Amino acid sequence: MTTDTARELSLLTMQSLPRELYVRQQTMPAGHFFPLHQHDWHQLLYAVSGVLVVDLIGERYFIPPEQAIWLPRGCQHSVFTEYGADLKSLYLDPDYKGLTSEKAAVLQVSPLFRELILTAAEFEVEYPVQGYENDLVQLLLQTLSRLPRNDRYLPWPVSEDLIDLCNRLYKQSDSRETSEQLAAGLAASLRTLDRRFRRETGMSLKQWRLQLRLMQAIELLNTGQSITAIALELGYSSPSPFIYMFREQFGVSPAQYRKQRVSPGLQQRG
Missing domain, CATH: 1.10.10.60 (Homeodomain-like)
Structure with a gap:
């Protein structure tokens, strides 16, 4: 599978993730909105640039580039950006246990973790299960579990x-x-x-x-x-x-x- 083809994977037709970690990239124009939805796997939303406004029932989160938001499997959410954002969506196998939180959590993104995301985002979806790509993904997952949390959000x-x-x-x-x-x-x-x-x-x-x-x-x-x-x-x-x-x-x-x-x-x- 080529990189161009890989990036056209539709989450609507996927029954399971192609790998333990799947990174989807998208440029969100100003005013872009994803309506309320949920996934059968965990998700980490991260904007390299711009700010994400993530709505859960009774909560609103503003996520700048120094933060990411963890959305566990089945968490209903909508996503909006007022001024546009360079979005990286990390989808993780539901068996991932690095973060045990059953609720959404805001995480502080370290420079190392940011670089790991940017590198993994360039991998083909079906990257080799052994070797460099998989080693980097495992480091990313281990680093994810160690990121500090930030509890600042706006109750709705x-x-x-x-x-x-x-x-x-x-x-x-x-x-x-x-x-x-x-x-x-x-x-x-x-x-x-x-x-x-x-x-x-x-x-x-x-x-x-x-x-x-x-x-x-x-x-x-x-x-x-x-x-x-x-x-x-x-x-x-x-x-x-x-x-x-x-x-x-x-x-x-x-x-x-x-x-x-x-x-x-x-x-x-x-």
């Missing part, structure tokens, strides 16, 4: 009206509506809205909006926009309060985050 409500509210706030990132105004739009008191929101997400609406801005800041910092433009897009009157908020939460300024996002020497690959 399950009630239809609250889902619509959160989707609107996500799309209108510069919205300056107060919590009282949002509650009035739902014909509810602020106390009622906050109680419902806490019950479904574990945090207040105000806390949730701050977390949303943080996640969207990460998303925007992976584009070429200036810090000033990002601050204004997120609804700040100037860059200063945005920089302060970001530093308070992440320990570095937005510019420092952008600079250290990808280790030197890994930003370009032929």
Whole structure:
């Protein structure tokens, strides 16, 4: 099987994986969306560039290039990218036991693991089961099991009206509506809205909006926009309060985050 033919394999027609690890590459254009689905095998989603927005029931994850998300077999999920992404989907045999988590998990991608993914992505689907290719795949799988986890994600409500509210706030990132105004739009008191929101997400609406801005800041910092433009897009009157908020939460300024996002020497690959 040639590489070109291998890359045309359809996940819809596959009854089982051709190898213990199968890497599928895809360039996702801006606004691309994979609707809710699941697989009969484990999956690791990784974007070499761009940010993935991965929705599970009750959870939303923003996955920048320094992270990947582990989706165990049967985990229902949808995937979206606002600004485009260079996607590497790693499909793993359901018998793989390196990660025992039965729930989705965000993993910090090391420079070594990134290089292993990029190399394995160039293998033919039916690569030799002995020799260099298989040895590299085994190293990749062993490295995967040792990656540290990151628990930062955005809880998502399950009630239809609250889902619509959160989707609107996500799309209108510069919205300056107060919590009282949002509650009035739902014909509810602020106390009622906050109680419902806490019950479904574990945090207040105000806390949730701050977390949303943080996640969207990460998303925007992976584009070429200036810090000033990002601050204004997120609804700040100037860059200063945005920089302060970001530093308070992440320990570095937005510019420092952008600079250290990808280790030197890994930003370009032929």
